[in-house]
Amino acid sequence: MSSPLSRRDLLQTLSIGTVGVAVGVAGAVGVHTVGHAVAAPTEADIGFCTDMTMHHLQALAMCQRVLGRPTGDLVQAAASEVLQTQAIEVGTMRAWLADWGQSTDVPERAMGWMGMNDGAGMPAAMMPGLASEADMRALATAEGWEQGRLWLTLMRAHHVGGVDMANAAVSMADAEKVRRLASVQARVQTYEIEQYDVLLSQDYADA
Numbered sequence: 001m002s003s004p005l006s007r008r009d010l011l012q013t014l015s016i017g018t019v020g021v022a023v024g025v026a027g028a029v030g031v032h033t034v035g036h037a038v039a040a041p042t043e044a045d046i047g048f049c050t051d052m053t054m055h056h057l058q059a060l061a062m063c064q065r066v067l068g069r070p071t072g073d074l075v076q077a078a079a080s081e082v083l084q085t086q087a088i089e090v091g092t093m094r095a096w097l098a099d100w101g102q103s104t105d106v107p108e109r110a111m112g113w114m115g116m117n118d119g120a121g122m123p124a125a126m127m128p129g130l131a132s133e134a135d136m137r138a139l140a141t142a143e144g145w146e147q148g149r150l151w152l153t154l155m156r157a158h159h160v161g162g163v164d165m166a167n168a169a170v171s172m173a174d175a176e177k178v179r180r181l182a183s184v185q186a187r188v189q190t191y192e193i194e195q196y197d198v199l200l201s202q203d204y205a206d207a
Contacts, residue, residue: 042173047112049096053097078195166182170183
């Protein structure tokens with residue numbers, strides 16, 4: 001069994017993670033080109049990119065609520081990593097949707113592409129992992145270490161939902177670039193969940 005990571009080790013891991021992940025995403029999905037012929041996407045390709053974009057947008061909003069606040073360096077590093085990485089992915093998925101002639105608007109229903117409720121899906125706001133409006137208000141008004149702990153707790157749940165969706169896309173999407181991106185997302189977010197668990201059990205444990 002490995003020994004617990006020190007504060008210094010965690011901060012270094014979280015701080016350098018963004019660069020490695022951003023490079024990994026770019027390498028995994030390839031270079032985006034506009035105006036070139038692309039294969040017709042399937043419902044799973046479109047649905048995943050649409051739903052994961054919405055999922056990511058809430059993660060970006062969660063990060064914006066804590067960055068620059070006195071939550072501690074470890075949460076600041078973690079939030080910065082999520083903000084930069086998922087902003088890149090949102091741009092990538094929206095570019096693909098635009099190339100396919102699909103809407104980039106926030107959907108009203110989600111996860112029908114996964115066969116949920118016989119293809120009818122669910123209200124998009126109920127996607128697994130999404131924080132409630134009350135959670136988002138609480139995150140915005142919390143202070144100090146309490147805000148950092150709440151961010152870790154909410155983002156952990158958010159990532160669990162994201163990993164489940166990404167794993168579904170790996171097996172269901174038709175476009176190779178979509179499957180590659182989903183695979184990267186599943187691996188990265190699983191790793192980040194592990195880091196959040198360490199922080200929640202150590203520096204940000206309940207007093």
